[in-house]
Amino acid sequence: MISVTVYKDKNNHYTGFRCDGHAEYAEPGEDIVCSAVSVLTLNTCNAIEALTEDAFSVGADQETGLVDFDFDDVPGHDAALLIDALVIGMQSLSEQYSEFIHFEIEEV
Template sequence: MIRIQLYKSGDDFLGFECKGHAGAGDGEYDLICNSVSVLTINTANAIESLTETAFSEEEKPEGGYLKVVLSSPKDHDAQLLMRAMVLGLEQIAGNYPDYIRIQKREVNP
């Protein structure tokens, strides 16, 4: 099971934590894991390359773990990239609810 925790403060995304795998099989399980990996890793790379927003990142590739926390959640471009990631993740979760769970957690910035 892939578990994604989205950190929010009001309408702003402060970051995310993604951990786990869809399953030990191949085929559609690999497709789910790969899709989630592409969305989360590309979002971190895009925020770093395309915005001025700094962030902390923790990654454990062998364990299927990535955590990103934005230092400036009010940056419009970073928020747009985060919202695009969330849109994609929610679509995957809607199609494969047995393999991916998304939780939104309110936190203080």
Template sequence: MITITIVRNDSDKRIVSFAVVGHAKYAKPGKDIVCAGVSTVSIGTVNAIETLAGVELPAKMKDGWLSSDIPILPDADADGRMQLLLESMVVMLETIAKSYGKYVVIHEQLR
């Protein structure tokens, strides 16, 4: 199962970190559309933030594991773009979890 944890700031609900851990085991490696979908969305979001917001996230990635602590940017426009991309990631991951809930679970926490 893939476990996704989204951590938000308690006061303003801003995303402050996320982690994606595990393998779906929906199908054999190389044929697992659930793992591929989650990987595409999460890694694509990190890449989009770097390209569109100009922010290199402190992301860590290993086989079956991606996490990042999200910095607060002094540039409000870049910070807003980054948070919009992160919220978009959450929506896409929730869409996958709705269709494949046996293989993907999302937890949101406040910090």
């Protein structure tokens, strides 16, 4: 199962997100659920890097399916909007494939 957690602070600002695991919906290379989650997470990281000035750190491990993304500071409007888009996509996927994806927003 893939576990996706988006983190917000007590002021409702995003601090980052973590994605870990594999869906095991299908064989590797044919797993549309794992692929969809990967596209959403990697596109979010790439879009924040290309389209904003927000600093962040990211770690990844393809074997475990880990993507660990943390903002260095409170994200600006554009970066927050990109995380909002990630949240919408993950909520939709987790509703459609609830056996394979667990999604939550956690206050830190």
